[in-house]
Amino acid sequence: MPLTWNAFDEGSALPELQKAPGVTQLVKYAAGGGDFNPLHHDFAFPQSKTLGSIIIHGRFKYAALGELVSNWLDHGGRIRTLSCQYRGMDLPDQPMVLGGTVTRKWEEGGEKLAEVKLFVNNAGGKNTTPGSAVVVLNN
């Protein structure tokens, strides 16, 4: 069901999204997103060896936060802004929990707007990729 203005309040949580992308998923992301940095798929790449593993693309996590917001909206509105900061590396095959909370809900210039704060928590519960979004609801 597309999200509507009356279906949430400030403080409402977005339905969480769980991911644990493995190498194959990261290869699919590389193909779709165009980032073929070997640090994200080749364990023999010198930087991967130094780190002890390949790491997940920051942009994969950014796009996954987009998926979280898209799933929440379910096409009942559109994203005006979406941002995140990369604060920590994430490794393949490790569970990540993505989620968010509505921090502000307001009307402006005839538009129904909401701001959400977003997180990507790693297996240790650390938010490696804090983000935020502003969305505009249709109804």
Next chain:
Amino acid sequence: MAEKIEITEEFNAVIGVQSDPWIHEVTTTSVRAFARGVGYSDPVYFDEEAAKAAGYRSLPCPPTYLGTPVFIPGLSNDTFSGPKNTGPSLNHGLKNVLDGGAETEYFADICAGDTLSVTSCCSDLSIRESKTTGQMLIVTSESTYTNQEGQVVAKQRGQGLFY
């Protein structure tokens, strides 16, 4: 670790200088490839009938996807797929780089069938003290996405942290 980073007049002269435009294509196949790469199960990003039922012209771009840059060997970056020439470069001499983050601002919808003309520039330079790396030069790049109708549909900013 850098001794002392200074934002010189030469650096400041680069701010706001736009690159030549480069074409990004948004196709049904490219939207599906991106959505599949992220792991979407929402049919709106895969099935044109579902997209139309949800009110879109065709498959919409999933958030953060702004088309696929046209790839031409020699002119494109073989690793990152974008154009090699992205405007004037900064000769800061710093060897290490981290991706600091990204922000996308949308002004209109973008769907399969759209062709986006993209220009980019360095929009801001600053210096940050980091406990682990010492001084870092923060380079903010901004790309502007204009569709085939001449409408600016999105801007994306990214931060590179050089040290």
